Amino acid sequence: MQIIGEKINGTRKQVAQAIVERDAHYIQHLARRQAEAGSTWLDVNAGTHPDREPDDLVWLVSTIQAVVDTPLSLDSANPQALAAAIKIVNQTPLINSISGEPQRLNGVLPLVVEYGCPVIALAMGDRGIPESSAARVEVIQRVLEATRAAGIPDERVYVDALAMTLSTNTQSAVIFCDTIREVRAAYPKVHCNAGLSNISYGLPARSYVNRAFLTLALAAGLDCAILDPLDRELRATLLAAELVLGRDSYCLNYVRAYRAGVFTPNP
Amino acid sequence: MQIIGEKINGTRKQVAQAIVERDAHYIQHLARRQAEAGSTWLDVNAGTHPDREPDDLVWLVSTIQAVVDTPLSLDSANPQALAAAIKIVNQTPLINSISGEPQRLNGVLPLVVEYGCPVIALAMGDRGIPESSAARVEVIQRVLEATRAAGIPDERVYVDALAMTLSTNTQSAVIFCDTIREVRAAYPKVHCNAGLSNISYGLPARSYVNRAFLTLALAAGLDCAILDPLDRELRATLLAAELVLGRDSYCLNYVRAYRAGVFTPNP
Numbered sequence: 001m002q003i004i005g006e007k008i009n010g011t012r013k014q015v016a017q018a019i020v021e022r023d024a025h026y027i028q029h030l031a032r033r034q035a036e037a038g039s040t041w042l043d044v045n046a047g048t049h050p051d052r053e054p055d056d057l058v059w060l061v062s063t064i065q066a067v068v069d070t071p072l073s074l075d076s077a078n079p080q081a082l083a084a085a086i087k088i089v090n091q092t093p094l095i096n097s098i099s100g101e102p103q104r105l106n107g108v109l110p111l112v113v114e115y116g117c118p119v120i121a122l123a124m125g126d127r128g129i130p131e132s133s134a135a136r137v138e139v140i141q142r143v144l145e146a147t148r149a150a151g152i153p154d155e156r157v158y159v160d161a162l163a164m165t166l167s168t169n170t171q172s173a174v175i176f177c178d179t180i181r182e183v184r185a186a187y188p189k190v191h192c193n194a195g196l197s198n199i200s201y202g203l204p205a206r207s208y209v210n211r212a213f214l215t216l217a218l219a220a221g222l223d224c225a226i227l228d229p230l231d232r233e234l235r236a237t238l239l240a241a242e243l244v245l246g247r248d249s250y251c252l253n254y255v256r257a258y259r260a261g262v263f264t265p266n267p
Numbered sequence: 268m269q270i271i272g273e274k275i276n277g278t279r280k281q282v283a284q285a286i287v288e289r290d291a292h293y294i295q296h297l298a299r300r301q302a303e304a305g306s307t308w309l310d311v312n313a314g315t316h317p318d319r320e321p322d323d324l325v326w327l328v329s330t331i332q333a334v335v336d337t338p339l340s341l342d343s344a345n346p347q348a349l350a351a352a353i354k355i356v357n358q359t360p361l362i363n364s365i366s367g368e369p370q371r372l373n374g375v376l377p378l379v380v381e382y383g384c385p386v387i388a389l390a391m392g393d394r395g396i397p398e399s400s401a402a403r404v405e406v407i408q409r410v411l412e413a414t415r416a417a418g419i420p421d422e423r424v425y426v427d428a429l430a431m432t433l434s435t436n437t438q439s440a441v442i443f444c445d446t447i448r449e450v451r452a453a454y455p456k457v458h459c460n461a462g463l464s465n466i467s468y469g470l471p472a473r474s475y476v477n478r479a480f481l482t483l484a485l486a487a488g489l490d491c492a493i494l495d496p497l498d499r500e501l502r503a504t505l506l507a508a509e510l511v512l513g514r515d516s517y518c519l520n521y522v523r524a525y526r527a528g529v530f531t532p533n534p
Binding site for chain 2: 166167170171172173174199203204205208209211212213215216219236237239240241243244245246248249250251254255258259263
């Protein structure tokens with residue numbers, strides 16, 4: 001399971017302020033803590049000001065790279081910002097993201113090809129996010145036709161079936177899981193990613209919903225998630241789910257994590 | 268989802284002591300708390316002393332019935348104990364349990380027929396608990412042949428595919444879930460039950476494992492479980508899992524439970 005640490009995101013108020021004020025200390029603190037918690041990638045999102053985004057993203061990347069070695073996930077739909085940041089990264093980054101929207105696909109795909117990056121592909125077309133899993137699979141098929149045509153092997157594509165909040169559609173997690181089951185069957189080499197906490201937006205006690213969704217999505221084939229790696233309950237849930245799914249030989253990962261104090265004993 | 272409250276069990280030290288000392292106060296306290304927490308049934312297990320079991324089970328049943336109306340699950344493999352207790356219950360009890368073992372089937376089934384009870388059927392044959400899900404399904408088929416031949420409708424049978432601890436077989440939960448998926452497909456009217464906490468016996472931080480197992484078993488078709496109804500984290504997990512599985516219209520159960528203080532806000 002790959003974890004993309006979600007905390008360095010300019011749409012969060014404190015991060016936005018740190019970006020404006022060039023508060024390297026705050027950003028580096030978030031980077032260090034997420035790296036120590038075992039993140040595979042650190043997401044880097046500079047927020048939504050198109051004119052400032054390239055400079056802000058470049059500052060974030062160099063600020064983070066000064067203190068951690070964890071590869072970065074460059075989170076932007078703006079080809080200019082991505083192009084500026086990609087030139088200064090120390091390690092090949094994950095590009096977050098392309099989609100079935102022609103503008104986004106045509107704008108970002110050339111960078112993915114040029115720099116040999118892995119890339120997140122959203123199940124979103126030019127008419128928005130399809131309602132059904134069948135229609136989401138169709139969008140993914142079209143994106144994968146484009147990535148294959150560009151010479152990108154499937155194992156570099158992280159399909160994101162788009163977890164939408166249950167508060168407006170209670171079938172949302174079912175649609176997500178159905179989509180990745182179908183994608184996994186048709187394209188066994190792609191990765192499947194989720195922006196985990198979106199599933200519970202607007203609901204109370206979100207953490208329980210996020211944990212149940214993580215467990216069920218893992219069963220359906222999820223192997224990557226954007227989440228808060230500092231959430232100990234979520235890490236315990238992940239370890240327990242992998243154990244229950246029969247993916248932890250001799251319970252070694254679970255017992256080792258327990259002994260290392262990753263999660264607390266029975267409450 | 269039906270909940271069988273597990274706490275009145277004579278194999279637990281404090282309950283065994285309360286039975287020996289005829290400590291009605293302690294037993295009634297457990298009964299009241301489990302009933303208030305929403306148990307569908309209260310399991311009543313008098314322990315493993317064959318000579319004392321009929322008297323002890325009768326005492327437990329009358330002691331519990333004096334304070335709560337919740338129907339009981341009579342938990343014994345001893346036909347004499349069951350026959351004694353079944354005569355004094357106020358409401359039709361769940362019988363826990365029959366199995367594919369001929370002695371147990373022949374001893375208990377006549378009581379199930381005579382009193383029109385629902386019954387738990389364990390996936391265990393005369394050569395123990397089969398390793399594979401296919402072999403467990405075969406045992407269940409044989410038991411259901413017997414219950415059908417005895418005129419018991421499938422909807423009165425609670426199939427228990429036997430959750431065994433992951434600490435000795437990491438495929439144990441997978442086998443359990445595969446079994447109930449097959450049983451559900453072949454016998455859509457039966458219920459599927461689990462003795463939830465068995466899955467984590469011998470492991471540390473068992474609660475996380477139990478919660479992950481509950482979530483995945485619900486997805487596979489579980490609709491009844493023997494568990495600790497006083498475990499708030501487990502109840503929150505159940506509500507969250509049903510929401511994520513698309514079984515909570517308008518998120519009403521989840522939001523109502525939150526407002527009623529059933530579980531705490533995000534940690």
